[in-house]
Amino acid sequence: MDDDDLSPPNKCPVCGSDPRTHPGLRFKINTKCYHRICEGCVDRNFSSGKAECPVGGCHVSLWKREWRTQTFEDLKIEREVEIRKRVSKTLDRQEEEFETKRDYDDFLELREELVMNLVFKTDEAATNRKLKEYALANGLKIDSSKAPTEADKKTTKKKDVDPTIADPSGLIKGLKKKVIREAEAPYDPFMGMPRNMDYYEVKDSFIARARGKPLEAMLAAGYDYGQYVDECLLRAFAGLGVFIEDEMATKNNTAVPVPDAGAVAIADDVF
Template sequence: MDDQACPRCKTTKYRNPSLKLMVNICGHALCESCVDLLFLKGSGSCPECNVPLRRCNFRVQLFEDSTVEKEVDIRKRVLRDFNKKEEDFMSLKEYNDYLEEVECIIYNLTNNIDVIETNKRIEQYKKENKEMILRNKIKIGKEELELEELLEEEKQCDEIRKKELIKEEQELKKKKIREKEALIDELMFSNADAKNIVNAFTQSAQAAKEELKQTTSSPAPKATQFSTGIKFGRAQHTVYPMPKIEDGPLFTYKAPEVVVDGPEPPLWNSIETTGYIVHMRPETIEERAGGYTANIACMRALQEAFVGLYHVKQRPEPANTDG
């Protein structure tokens, strides 16, 4: 309960269940009443660290530990300038070093370690990467704007769908009331047997249900839209023909010529006849379905065995005996 208490007025959650603790950039919590009292003119200083604060920057504390709130604020502020992406670096190591540097800066500011030097590093970085920071901010702003537009579009579609469902339910209720009134009128003013009238209405209602079920059993495929705004479904895509390349002759396969200096390796057809295959494990049905046979493994083993004999030594050039 000590963590959930205002450090100034000592009010706790136990005494006041509706207590709201608020934090600012310094990370020290104050209850809402103390914030209104101390920052009546809109600005003031923190009672614990004397950091100048503004009333508009106070917000309700979400985490029990105020240090976490402070780290969240610092992380948001630092990442607004340190907004590089992985594609901005030449290698993954450089990107990881950059992320490590960002975490060190956040840790120092959160725990009040070398605050002055850390702020100098931030200012130096902002000067050296001013154009890239601005470009990435514009890019992030566009992405956020597009996401907000997609979410707003999704919200509007949901509202339209809800209105349609409510309208369908109301129409269904009105239809049931009309059918009920028609059945009552038929029973009151018709001379036919009441049992037959009820059966006729029941059969008519069942037929209408079956017809409705058949019409709704195979609806047209609709796109599914998730919270990201990306639509999935059987959409019609334009298929462009592949360009024809007529330059040059057509490809013709030619078997490679292997120059060996030693015994010739066995051919594919002679692997089984010469008895090499008896030393190999036969392939299973699943392996054979995948295109693998024992002959392939045998041929590879033989080629690896003979590979040392394939090397052809360069013959020395004849000595020049002229003159």
């Protein structure tokens, strides 16, 4: 795309529609070749799937979703803004990720240099290759239409790379090393206490009582019958759900004394 192609035309270069004779005519552009055509031509050429740009001499393959409404009147500004967004999304680093303020300033200068290379088409191929290598090395998502080839993966894959290195591609300098956290042990609700069943044993005679019953009877509370009996015995021997006062009252056939409500109110009223 030449700089002369970036000046917005007064009419559609494909069908020749003019806004003066077609009120409400809307134009769309794409961020690959930056050609500007009317919305009707976009629908006619790209509704069936991927196709080449209909502007004469342009053979860029595009999807319909890649055409969008123009934001800036000057297409040169439109192109530069898109390049800045793409580079900033790839090289997204914050000041706290660097060792010193000088390292962060050097990174900003590097990013601006890459942007200017793409804007003015200076070493454009080398700049795009650096961005692709950085994205692949850092596990970033790249354009699906430019999927990495096997050769790209082999060239960007480095052996014996220190996992603490923040940028395996080596493009950005001065980054702090990654802090690798140790894997945490799985949560243990018993906090390491042994859960050995030394004080009881579930015998087959207990399980035999359930034989001959429907299948539903073998699946009590989500357990099979053996697990259910085991859980019940564990709760009984561990004292879960057992209150001493209730047990003693049942044994002695006496009710648990309930304090008088008035006495409780007087005791609580300390003022």
